[in-house]
Structures are given as structure tokens and as C-alpha cells.
Amino acid sequence: MEKKDFEVWLENLSATFYTLTDLQKNETLDHLISLSGAVQLRHLSNNLETLLKRDFLRLLPLELSFYLLKWLDPQTLLTCCLVSKQWNKVISACTEVWQTACRHLGWQIDETVQDTSHWKKVYLKAAIRMKQLEDHEAFQTASLIGHSARVYALYYKDGLLCTGSDDLSAKLWDVSTGQCIYGIQTHTCAAVTFDEQKLVTGSFDNTVACWDWSTGAKTQNFRGHTGAVFSVDYNDELDLLVSGSADNTVKTWALSSGTCLNTLTGHTEWVTKVVLQKCEVESIMHSPGDFILLSADKYEIKIWPIGREINCECLKTLYVSDDRSICLQPRLHFDGKYIVCSSALGLYQWDFASYEIRRIIKMPDSTNLSLLGFGDIFALLFDNRNLYIMDLRTEKLISRWPLPEYRKSKRGSSFLAGEIDWLNGLDGVNDLGLVFATSMPDHSIHLVMWKENS
Template sequence: MLVGSSTGDFSRNPMEKKDFKTWLENISNTFVSLSESQKNETLDHLISLSGAVQLRHLSNNLETLLKRDFLRLLPLELSFYLLKWLDPQTLLTCCLVCKQWNKVISACTEVWQAACRRLGWQIDDSIPNALHWKRVYLKAVIRMKQLKDHEAFDTSSLIGHSARVYALYYKDGLLCTGSDDLSAKLWDVCTGQCVYGIQTHTCATVKFDEQKLVTGSFDNTVACWEWSSGAKIQHFRGHTGAVFSVDYNDELDILISGSADFTVKVWALSTGVCLNTLTGHTEWVTKVILQKSEVQSVMHSPGDYILLSADKYEIKIWPIGEEVNCRCLKTLSVSEDRSISLQPRLQFDGKYIVCSSDLGLYQWDFASYDILRVIKTADFSNMSLLSFGEVFALLFDNHYLYVMDLRTEKLIGRWPLPAYRKSKRGSSFLAGETAWLNGLDGKNDVGLVFATSMPDHSIHLVLWKEHG
């Protein structure tokens, strides 16, 4: 009850607590019995009688009453469906709303797998743990930011040669270097230690395995050496020009060499006998690759051994198997214009052939020999291919090492390079670990990325920086 005072002020005489509860119960019972329109009219009247304190109280409580936590109320399957439409950054923000939201969002495997895929990460569907993929995504975000901010790599040097290093070959954490100082060395990239060092001829190209080293030389010969003793196991004589590239296969007992005499020779690896000389090139043969086919075509089947040889303008494809007297299956080129040259870093994985040129980066389908794609950047004439994967490609020019996202054909990261030794043959620089080019997985971004020989006879290494 409000009572007016002589001064015009009003004082409030509150109802006793017990009487108020009785009154409120009676009012509530009456309110419940009203029709919907009567309830609305009653509320309108009470609101019109309310002051600022009551209206503020009403506003604060209505907001809470009208909100609904859909993630808590919806079935889990529907919640997951809705979450798939949100971008990962929004999802991470939603994880901060409350423990329940964080629990639901962190349990949605498909959401985090999709987020990883968008960043170019490999997804192993046999791992259904959503929290695992959320952690992988968070790790991926850091790594991709490092690539963008030029902070993903570290550098180091290998010092030990006393003359120019011409030849490099990398495998399983080990880097082989061949030098003008008539030696070849095998290095552990992680420790920087020299594992083996043997006396050789001047090496233009090298390839090795656990037991042996094969070298091609400017003295026109190929040699096979034993790591443990340094002994020369076999000497291959017959070329009349420097040997720029070698490849071999123990199963076939075959060694392949490409030379400045415009020929490719096929040798018996164990005896050193020349089995065949492949002709048809009109320029120095700067690259040979011996690889199994992984696709079916009219000319070859999965499992067939294929030889690729490349010169300045053409790539030739040869069938190599039990019959060594083979004929060229196909010749690939990017232009009939002899001013447009191929670069010597040819790549073949049994399914695709990739090579860069002054016109851009070309990818051929090995089953049909059709050009699948041509990638051009603003200044590709100065940019060279190092390695090409399913998701990323590694490129470089005179100043930087580049990572390209092949899905968008955009450069997503770069790393500064020193003034390295330049070689038209391209054997004095190479890519290291390449599994990550088919998609990062949170584990394969380790080890060597790039190596090149330097004017001071050292080897400059670019390596993945460890995760923080």
C-alpha cells in the first residue's frame, strides 16, 4: 500500500513475507486459469505499472529464458551436421563457450578431418579419434602460419670438401656429395656428421644404397664403389662425353647412364658389360630415371620397368625389362620452338611425368601421355622445379625456395637462399624429404627440405624447423 506524505514523497510499506507468499500463490493460481489473451493483457498491465528497476529485471531474465542451447538439446548427429557448416576458426571460438560445447565440438571427427584436409593435410580414416584430429589441425595451423611467415625452416652447412661439389643425392636421412676434389662423402643430415668418405674420380652425378655408391664422371665413365672399403667394384667405359645422370636397379641387374655424347647406355650392373646404347637425342642427356609403371596403357602394364631420358628439349620414354634392345615408345616436348628449353629436374613416379620449362611446369598422364596441367607463375622463366607432389610443389629461383599449393596454384611460403652455385645440368641442388608434398600429416614435416652446393665448397641445407 502506498501512502502519500505531506512533502509529496511516497514511502513503501512492504507486505509481510508470509502474507506475500500467500498472495503470490493466489495470484499465480488465478493467472494459470486465465485464457492466453487474458494472460497477455495481465502482463501488459503489470508492465505498464513497472518502474525502471522492474523493467531492467524483466529484460535480463527474458534474454536467458528465450535462449535455447541447441547443441545441448539437439541429437548428437544433428549437432555434428550443423557444425560441418562452420569454419575451423569459428569452431575453435565455439569451444570456448562452455564445457558442453567444447565436448560436443571436440567429438566431431568429420569436422576436424575436413579442416585438416582444407590445409592440405593427409587424413588416415582408420583413426576415428576426433580429439586426435583436432590436435592435428591445431598443429597444422601453426605449421601453415610458419610457412606463410617464412619461419618454417632452419639452415645449416656441411663442411668437408676442398673443391667444388657437383653431385648431390639424398635418401633416408643421408646425403651423398661428389666433388672436384676426387672424393665422395656420405653425410647424416640430422647430425651433420660424415659417415663415409672415399676417393673417387670427379663426380658429375651420384646415387647410392646401403652397400654401394654409383658415380658418373666428367671423365666419360661410370664407376661402382663399396662404401665400407672404398674399393672400386666395377668400372663402366664406353661413353665419349661426360656422364650427367645415372640410375640402377639391383633386381634387373641394370645400370642406366645419360651422357653429353647424346646417348643413353644400358649396362649389366654386376659385370660392367654394355648391353645397349639408346640413340635419338640431339642434345646432352642430363637426366635418366628407371621406374616401374603403375598404370595400364596400350604400350605398358603396371609393373613394367620404364626408362625416361631427357635432354634440353625432349623427354624420351623407353621400355626396359628382359628385352634391352628396346625402341622409344614416345617423345614428349613442350614446344617445337628450340628457344624453349626443358629443365633437367625431371620427375616420374610411375603415374605422372613432371618437368618444368621456360613456359611453366608441365604434368603428363603416363597412361595416355596427355598433358594434364600447365602451371605458370608471373615469372616462371626464372623459377625451377625441385619436387612435385599431390598437394604441394617445391620450387626455387635465384633468391628463394618456394612452396606452392597445387590445388590453388598459389605460392604459400618462401625461404631465402644464399648465392649458391648455379648449374645448367641441375645436379648441384636437390629436394630432400618429399613425402610431405603429398600432404602433411603432422609427422612428415621433418628433416631435409633442400640442399645446394656453395662457392666455398660447403653444402647449404634447409631443414624443417621442429614444432614448438
């Protein structure tokens, strides 16, 4: 048959073939195959594999491939990565998919990272860490031994833990090594806070003192309270120290001279917590950058302006029960935008701009959890038996860790959270170091640390 005649015949045959039903098409193919010789059958075999096993992910435009991949869950995507090198390359480069998966796990996302394969690696690390949390295997424990009497006061900052004890000493520990860096003789410590040069202590002897780490010398003494000083905070920029006491007052002091600037009254119970912090929101009463003082007792949180040493009046009093039947837990969280405290009714979060209750998180039945730390994604809580992590997006407890019989403290000074940046979202770097510390009946300090994420 001439080529021209063949082309006409093939065109007519094709047109007729298209009009057939599927069954008729199959019968036609069966008949043609039965008429074929070895050459035709070999040709058919070679082409069928290409037609039937077409790699759509390789053939599609990259943008369309990424769109399709968004519909798959991460575990399915990881399985798809095993299909071929090409599939692994395309799937690993789908940044948005892996970033979304990381966010779902509560991971912080730095969108400035340009490496397309970075986020799949982050997801794999995140998945391992979250699995450890769910299986209650994310932490490990350690102990610090060195005090000879009960440890009443703890304070943590930048990898260093300060402890104050009834043995009339305070010690500064490197948590990563367990080594004591400084040990100085003090009074009985009910509260401690520090920086690189100095230690500030509140005492059961009703005084506040400032000490030099390198020499152990007392550089300043603050006298005026008539009850034990349970909480202290200070700011070098303001040259200001604040203290809360069992005499139901808050005092502000000139840090450099020890002069009492003001005595803030209004509390009717022991003041167990004072926090000096910059405000980050705008309102009628304060602007971003203003320093604010918070003080808490058994039932109330009071908010005070800073910078008005004379006639300083309370801006607002916060509480969870009108009849004062519900006690607040001694821990208090304030990040400049929100105030968070726990009680038997649950976690209360106040908006600092309006002082209105923004959120109430009820605790699970038959639990009375106390607050240690509160972030954008997670909260750290504990009770007499366990340390807990709550996912604040679902308000569900996602992990727990057993605690020993630690020394109880109604003032909350004998237990504290360590690193808290991870509460705003893990990132694979901030899940290191100290999680929780508490003093033990044998005068040691029990540490809960992040386990290394391999």
C-alpha cells in the first residue's frame, strides 16, 4: 500500500475506532494482537510500559505538582519520597507543605530561610520531638547537691540557676555541667534574683540585700519591711528594686542607694510575687515601653504604674472570684501583653490593654494544676505528681513527666520553669537545657532537662 493510501486508510480507521464502545475497542485490539507477529508484539511490549507507568510528577509543571502535594498528609509524603530520586527531590522542595506541617506540630517558622530542602529536615526533627513528648520520653533528670539545709528560693536565667537556702548561703550553678560557679554566705533566702555581677535576695529576716558574686560582699541593704520578703525584682535602667512581703505591702527602692521610695498598700494578704516589666500594648493608662509593676497575693493581682514615687495608686485589681473564695496560685506570668495566673477554676488570661479576661482554660477533671509558663503555643503546668505540657490551641494535655516528692511551697519559690522560649513554638534549637527545677526534702535540687533530640 502506498504511503498516501496508508495514511488515508489509517485516518479512516482511527475515526471509526473512536466511535466504538470500550468493549468493541477491546475486541478490535484482541483481534489485531492475534494477527500480529513477533516484531509487532515486541514493539507493543516496549511501548506499553511507558504508557502505563507514566511519571505524572515528573511531567507536570512544578507549581501544579506542589498544588497536588498539598493535599497529602506528611506521612504519605514521606512514603512518596521513597518512590524515586525525582519524587524525593520534588517533594523535599515543596517548602509550603513542610512549613504547614511544622506549624501544625507547634513549630516556629522562620520564613527567611531560602534552602528549599530545609523544612523537610525540620519537620522530621519536629516529628521525632513531638513523638517523644507524646510517649513521655522527651526529658531526662539530674540533681544538684551542695546545700546543707532546705532550699527555699530558686531563680533561673541564661543557663544559670541560683539557689538560696536556710544554710545561710546562695549558690550559682551552671545547669549544663552541674557545677557550682559561685557560693556566697548570705542571710536566710526566701527569694533570689541575679545578673552577672550581683545577687539580690529577699529574706525571712524582713530585709532585702544586694551581694557581689565575685567577692561575696554585701553591697547594699534594704530595711523597712516588717515581714518576710517573699519576692524581689529589679531594673538597672530605672535604678529600681521592688519587693513583696508578708507585711502585705510592696516597697520600691533606689537600687544604688537602698533608699525606700514608696510603700504600696492595699493588699490584705502576704504579697508572694512582684514582677517589674515593660508594657508592650497601648491603652488609656499606659503606652508601649512604660514600666509596670505587678504584685500578687492569695486572692488578687494588683497593677501599679512605675515612675510615680509619690501618691502612686493602683491602676487595677484583678481576681477570679468576687467573694474571694478561690485562691490564686503563686506563679504569675506577664509578657507585656497578657497576664496569666492559675487557680482552682483554671487558667485565667487577662488582656493587659483592657484588663478584660481574654481566656479561661478549664483544667481536666480531678486535676488541680499550677502554672509554670505560658506561651503562644504551649503552657507548662505541674501538680504533686507530674509535669505537664498543654497545647493551648486545643487546650489538651499532650505530655507529662513524673516528679518526685519535692518540697512543697505555698509561695511558689521552691519550684520554677527553666527555658520558656519554646512555649511560643519549638524550633529545634530551643528544646535544650532546663525545663523545670524544684528543691527536694534532702536539700538537693531536682532538674528536669530536655533529652537530646537525635
